[in-house]
Amino acid sequence: MTSSSLQYLPRFFVKQRLTMMVNRYEIVEANPDGSPGRMLAVAQQKRMAMKEQVTFYADDTKTLPLFGFKARRMMDVAAAYDVTAADGTVLGSFQKDFAASLLRSSFHLNAPGLDAYGQERNSLIAVARRLVDFPFSFHFDFTDKATGATVLTSERQFSLRDRYTVDVPDQRVDFxxxxxxxxxxxxxLQR
Structure with a gap:
């Protein structure tokens, strides 16, 4: 996959791999029957970095960066993250809504022609996640602020390893x- 070959994808999966020093993720296309398809990207995040940055690569060799996101500032409670293509083109951003996130994690999502807001779907699980160290299934729904239509959902599957199904019903949301x-x-949310 090249950075420009895939702009919209209605459904994909995110699987976390367990490693000692980095968080690693596989981004896998969903086949029409719902089964996992081809791997689209591999992401890596260093743990305990002073400034959050995640780079997505074409494969495990990490020789071809495709896109990524980076915090605008270090150690910011309402951190904003810019998402860029490999050539530096800004694709959009997301930002934690710190006040709303005290009880229910919430984020702003922005892209050209799109202003959306996302929250954990279940407020009871949101509170329980803060009190108990248990791999709860939790889901996020992002909706268009102007229309209320769903633009993106991320649903964590119940498992010890983090696995997500991501649905993107709005074609304005770049993959x-x-x-x-x-x-x-x-x-x-691992913090």
Whole structure:
């Protein structure tokens, strides 16, 4: 896959791989029957980095960067992350809504022609996640602020390893932005 060969994808999966020093993720296309298809990208995030940055590569060799996201500032409670293509083109951004996230994790999502807001779907699980260290299934829904229509959902499957099904019903959401948000939610909520 090249950075420009895939702009929209209605459904894909995110799977986290367990490693010692980095968070690694595989982004896999969903086949029409719902089964996993081809691998689209591999993402890597260094743990305990001062400034969050995740780069998505074409494969495990990590020789061809495709896209990524990076925090605008270090150690920011309402951190904003810019999502860029490999050539530096800005694809969009997402930002934690710090006040709303105290009880229910919430994020703003922006892209050309799109202004959306996302929250954990279940407020009871949101509170329980903060109190108990247990691999809860949790889901995020992002909706267009103007219309209320769903633009992106990320659903964590119940398992010890983090696995997500990401649905993108809105074609304005670039695949690279959707993948960045899905991985970002996992990486940022692990704290």
């Amino acid at each position: 690279r932005l959707a993948a960045s948000v899905a991985v970002g939610l996992d990486a940022l």
